Amino acid sequence: MTVRGDARKAMGLAALCAALVLMGCDGRSDGVLPAAQAAPASAAGVAPDPQHGLAQPPTQVGGQSRAEVFEAVRHMTALGKQMFVDPSLSGSGKLSCASCHSPGNAFTPANALSVQLGGGDLHRQGLRAVPTLMYLRSVPQFTLHYHDSDDDGDESVDAGPTGGLTWDGRVNRASDQARIPILSSFEMGSTPGKVAAAVRAAPYADEFRKTFGSAVFDNDDATFKAVLQSLEAFEQTPQVFEPYTSKYDAWLDGKAKLTDAELHGLQLFNDETKGNCASCHISQPTKTGAPPQFSDFGLIAIGVPRNHAIAANRDPKFFDLGVCGPERTDRKEDEYCGLFRTPTLRNVALKKSFFHNGIYHSLDDVLRFYARRDTNPSEFYPVVGGKVRKFDDLPRRYWANLNTDPPFDRKPGDAPVFSDAEIKDVLAFLNTLTDGWQPAAH
Numbered sequence: 404m405t406v407r408g409d410a411r412k413a414m415g416l417a418a419l420c421a422a423l424v425l426m427g428c429d430g431r432s433d434g435v436l437p438a439a440q441a442a443p444a445s446a447a448g449v450a451p452d453p454q455h456g457l458a459q460p461p462t463q464v465g466g467q468s469r470a471e472v473f474e475a476v477r478h479m480t481a482l483g484k485q486m487f488v489d490p491s492l493s494g495s496g497k498l499s500c501a502s503c504h505s506p507g508n509a510f511t512p513a514n515a516l517s518v519q520l521g522g523g524d525l526h527r528q529g530l531r532a533v534p535t536l537m538y539l540r541s542v543p544q545f546t547l548h549y550h551d552s553d554d555d556g557d558e559s560v561d562a563g564p565t566g567g568l569t570w571d572g573r574v575n576r577a578s579d580q581a582r583i584p585i586l587s588s589f590e591m592g593s594t595p596g597k598v599a600a601a602v603r604a605a606p607y608a609d610e611f612r613k614t615f616g617s618a619v620f621d622n623d624d625a626t627f628k629a630v631l632q633s634l635e636a637f638e639q640t641p642q643v644f645e646p647y648t649s650k651y652d653a654w655l656d657g658k659a660k661l662t663d664a665e666l667h668g669l670q671l672f673n674d675e676t677k678g679n680c681a682s683c684h685i686s687q688p689t690k691t692g693a694p695p696q697f698s699d700f701g702l703i704a705i706g707v708p709r710n711h712a713i714a715a716n717r718d719p720k721f722f723d724l725g726v727c728g729p730e731r732t733d734r735k736e737d738e739y740c741g742l743f744r745t746p747t748l749r750n751v752a753l754k755k756s757f758f759h760n761g762i763y764h765s766l767d768d769v770l771r772f773y774a775r776r777d778t779n780p781s782e783f784y785p786v787v788g789g790k791v792r793k794f795d796d797l798p799r800r801y802w803a804n805l806n807t808d809p810p811f812d813r814k815p816g817d818a819p820v821f822s823d824a825e826i827k828d829v830l831a832f833l834n835t836l837t838d839g840w841q842p843a844a845h
């Protein structure tokens with residue numbers, strides 16, 4: 404399997420790591436955050452596993468035993484579940500997390516809008532398509548230089564910027580993530596004070612007090628923090644968010660048969676000279692036998708076309724450049740412009756808008772983009788005065804950031820990566836990634 408990323412950088416970092424072995428750069432750490440900083444010991448908190456994943460229950464937290472921690476987490480989960488669907492937490496009183504992250508659609512919107520509407524009057528447009536909330540526990544913490552021990556067995560390879568939550572990886576904890584939509588003027592448009600008042604008046608107020616102690620209502624910030632922790636705990640419910648019940652999982656377990664079309668699609672998906680999809684959307688179980696996540700969580704530029712359905716894009720000077728901003732503000736360097744986190748493809752068939760800007764509304768269109776972006780660019784980008792304006796959502800000075808591995812290695816005149824028949828088979832394969840598969844009743 405080819406490894407995405409810049410070979411020059413990889414070698415540079417291998418050398419750097421060799422030099423740093425004494426200081427503990429063993430290539431295994433998930434990155435820039437030292438463990439202690441990454442895992443603050445918050446009393447009722449669910450601290451992240453510094454090695455992998457955004458959060459795991461700790462063994463001993465703030466003097467509590469493991470059993471006590473689990474009991475607290477169980478209560479927080481039950482509370483978070485109620486808050487997730489509670490519109491009273493929003494400024495408008497009309498929007499809950501579930502309005503955008505609909506449980507019946509793998510926690511993505513039930514509608515096919517590219518971006519959702521929010522704010523006080525529910526008329527303000529967001530900037531980005533809503534990602535699924537499923538399988539997020541495997542997302543590593545954001546790091547600029549990722550070394551994967553699972554993937555290729557070669558930990559000296561630097562896979563580049565990887566991980567973190569949201570399309571640009573700008574937060575590391577689900578509780579910090581939850582703060583964003585609650586406070587965002589174009590999403591739930593609330594304030595810690597409004598949230599605290601809503602919780603005090605909610606049917607679950609007593610349960611909340613019992614779980615966090617009566618002092619939790621003494622000040623709004625403490626209440627707000629407990630709300631965020633509860634939402635985070637809920638988002639880690641394995642049965643809800645990580646069921647691993649797709650046909651593909653059953654097939655990996657030897658409990659299902661893939662059809663010829665599905666198998667052919669899988670082969671095209673894995674083939675390094677065709678789709679090469681699995682180089683980023685990993686399809687094999689890890690070395691330790693954990694199920695594949697269909698993402699390596701890399702932050703990658705693939706040149707998705709500009710979406711004119713997004714109001715902000717009416718300003719020709721506005722560009723959503725992912726890691727380098729404007730939503731994210733700590734990585735302004737040119738080399739991070741145009742990078743977005745590779746999404747999981749688990750349950751992708753339940754989505755109604757694709758890519759960070761929601762430009763496509765069917766998987767067929769997404770697959771055509773991959774198959775024909777470089778061979779038939781005029782099908783995807785505007786043609787002005789007879790010339791195709793390729794990569795119209797990424798200013799030219801950042802084009803060096805675009806990935807050039809297959810399937811992005813063709814030019815006009817080459818055969819498309821997939822024929823129409825092959826696209827059908829890849830589509831059939833992607834449909835095996837939907838959870839809730841049942842063996843056909845006999």
Ligand code: HEC
Nearest residue numbers: 499500503519521531532533534568569570580581584590
């Ligand atoms: C108005 C729609 C909307 C609402 C309401 C909303 N979200 Fe989101 N959510 C989004 C969008 C859009 C993103 C992607 C943001 C980005 O990339 O900047 C997102 C991203 C996320 C992510 C990160 C997913 C990933 O793949 O990294 C999490 C976790 C999340 N939301 C949880 C929540 C929770 C919890 C709530 C309720 C408190 C909530 N969201 C409410 C639209 C919404």
Ligand code: HEC
Nearest residue numbers: 678679680683703707743744745746757758759769773806
């Ligand atoms: C070099 C890494 C890379 C390769 C190779 C790659 N992808 Fe992706 N994929 C991404 C990234 C990054 C995104 C998000 C891009 C964005 O929104 O700007 C993405 C997004 C997607 C989406 C949209 C998912 C969603 O939730 O919106 C689908 C579907 C998809 N890829 C399928 C494929 C298929 C099929 C192939 C092979 C033909 C493939 N990818 C090859 C990195 C890759």
